[in-house]
Amino acid sequence: MHPLDANRLHLTRRSLFGKTALGIGGAALGTLLTREGLAVQAPDGAAPALPHFAPKAKxxxxxxxxxxxxxxxxxxxxxxxxxxxxxxxxxxxxxxxxxxxxxxxxxxxxxxxxxxxxxxxxxxxxxxxxxxxxxxxxxxxxxxxxxxxxxxxxxxxxxxxxxxxxxxxxxxxxxxxxxxxxxxxxxxxxxxxxxxxxxxxxxxxxxxxxxxxxxxxxxxxxxxxxxxxxxxxVLYLSNPEGMSQAVKRTILDGIAGLNEMKLKDFGDPEIATRMAQYEMASKMQSSVPELxxxxxxxxxxxxxxxxxxxxxxxxxxxxxxxxxxxxxxxxxxxxxxxxxxxxxxxxxxxxxxxxxxxxxxxxxxxxxxxxxxxxxxxxxxxxxxxxxxxxxxxxxxxxxxxxxxxxxxxxxxxxxxxxxxxxxxxxxxxxxxxxxxxxxxxxxxxxxxxxxxxxxxxxxxxxxxxxxxxxxxxxxxxxxxxxx
Known part of the structure; x- marks a missing residue:
């Protein structure tokens, strides 16, 4: 089966309209916000409008x-x-x-x-x-x-x-x-x-x-x-026997590339979550033992x-x-x-x-x-x-x-x-x-x-x-x- 035909099997009528509307609407909104100087780069994972006022606790x-x-x-x-x-x-x-x-x-x-x-x-x-x-x-x-x-x-x-x-x-x-x-x-x-x-x-x-x-x-x-x-x-903090850090990094990069392709196709936030969690898990292999x-x-x-x-x-x-x-x-x-x-x-x-x-x-x-x-x-x-x-x-x-x-x-x-x-x-x-x-x-x-x-x-x-x-x-x- 041709790859384009395979992709169509995953593309429902609802997802087609949803992705089209989000794409056009998102582009228009981004243009308006930038023009008005309202677009803000949020910190890691944060909502851009927060905090509403100066916090006393972090x-x-x-x-x-x-x-x-x-x-x-x-x-x-x-x-x-x-x-x-x-x-x-x-x-x-x-x-x-x-x-x-x-x-x-x-x-x-x-x-x-x-x-x-x-x-x-x-x-x-x-x-x-x-x-x-x-x-x-x-x-x-x-x-x-x-x-x-x-x-x-x-x-x-x-x-x-x-x-x-x-x-x-x-x-x-x-x-x-x-x-x-x-x-x-x-x-x-x-x-x-x-x-x-x-x-x-x-x-x-x-x-x-x-x-x-x-x-x-x-x-x-x-x-x-x-x-x-x-x-x-946390489970699996240690690499399996025979798995070097370099090999693990190569595998993670490959998985991330595949997930990025799927994210572009479907826009499912859970795919983005999976990518973020893989990266966090990798970082925790170093941070948690020290912690x-x-x-x-x-x-x-x-x-x-x-x-x-x-x-x-x-x-x-x-x-x-x-x-x-x-x-x-x-x-x-x-x-x-x-x-x-x-x-x-x-x-x-x-x-x-x-x-x-x-x-x-x-x-x-x-x-x-x-x-x-x-x-x-x-x-x-x-x-x-x-x-x-x-x-x-x-x-x-x-x-x-x-x-x-x-x-x-x-x-x-x-x-x-x-x-x-x-x-x-x-x-x-x-x-x-x-x-x-x-x-x-x-x-x-x-x-x-x-x-x-x-x-x-x-x-x-x-x-x-x-x-x-x-x-x-x-x-x-x-x-x-x-x-x-």
Missing amino acids: RVIYLLQNGAPSHVDLFDHKPMLKKMHGTQIPDSVVAGKRFSTMTGGQTARPLLGEITHFSRHGQSGATVSDFLPHTGAMADELCFIKSMHTTQVNHAPAITFFMTGSEQAGRPAIGSWLSYGLGSDAEDLPAFVVMTSRDKEASCGQIFYDFYWGSGFLPSKYQGVKFRGSGDP TDFSDEPQHILDMYGPDVKRQGSYAYNCLMARRLAERGVRFVQLMHAGWDQHRNLNTQLKIQCTDTDAPSAALVKDLKQRGLLEDTLVIWGGEFGRTPFLQGKIEDTKQWGRDHHPYVFTAWMAGGGVKPGMTYGESDEFGFSVAKDGVHVHDLQATLMHLLGIDHERFTYRFQGRQFRLTDVHGSVVRQILA
């Missing part, structure tokens, strides 16, 4: 605590819980509220006093549990938001909501939006990196779904690159992150990796640590989780600050919701105390990147059940994150299936009171 490290930490045991001290311990929470407080199936039909809802002790820390006087001594010691660096609230009562949709702006899977993750909009400052590492870890006991971990860092309807080059917790962080070599880290830095820092796949290891990724220009680092889902083992598992995560989280903030990186790095710590102030189960069964999922109010903290340090924003009611003042919705947090990166969340959209989509959907307001 990058984000998101420490997502899967399973939902108990705000009333860790940050939001409520003396009323101890005073009314074991008594029924007033019906007027819970009326009409939805809970998970584990307590949705539970008629007895006795209040459970905090199982930890609280202390005030720093000049800000922030209340932090004694289970988190390292976090408490750096309270004056943090902005606590004690009025977070969401709409979901189950883990997967709630995490998906935080990471993508939608409760249903399929939308781009925050890191994908930022990679698409702002490009990358790293030449030999992905713009969006994901790492996961679990508690030592592995007793109540959540599933890590790929769509938590997926690119959705954006080209797949913007999806997160997951670093593995064992073995090579994961901690031999250049001073011993006092390793000690600050804790005894697990050299155990690949641990939360401490991932926190140090996050700092090393940030200083190399990675735009968005997403750490996800499972184990906070304490329905029946709060009085044993909560301490384990805090021990795993407290020192590394604090070390990350302190390490960024001493290197001059905290000023333009936004760090966020929080779960997908909180835990109920009432007990799941029976008050007499002291060995199996636990709390159910609670979306109506919970606590998160932020540091660096243009956020006011040493402050607490928002309040919950006397039971830690509902927002009492200055509520912050999931979309508000996302809008604020975007704003700190120089993006107007209402203007940053992507057209898909006939509609302009954005991370915050049609909601969200910037929480300006917490901006430095």
